[in-house]
Amino acid sequence: MNHQQRLEEAKAALHKLQTGSLRATVRDSEGNSVTFHAPQQLEHYIKSL
Numbered sequence: 048m049n050h051q052q053r054l055e056e057a058k059a060a061l062h063k064l065q066t067g068s069l070r071a072t073v074r075d076s077e078g079n080s081v082t083f084h085a086p087q088q089l090e091h092y093i094k095s096l
Contacts, residue, residue, distance in 0.1 A: 053073070053074065053075075060083065064086045073089075
């Protein structure tokens with residue numbers, strides 16, 4: 048998965064958290080699943096991409 052795909056997946060997951068979901072999962076650069084429970088955590092992850 049390239050950088051752009053990871054960024055799009057993370058943005059979709061952030062929207063999911065902001066609209067009431069309790070958790071959202073994205074894949075990191077190595078393909079591992081990373082679960083976020085708070086929008087702030089995911090926003091920090093997106094900035095680090």
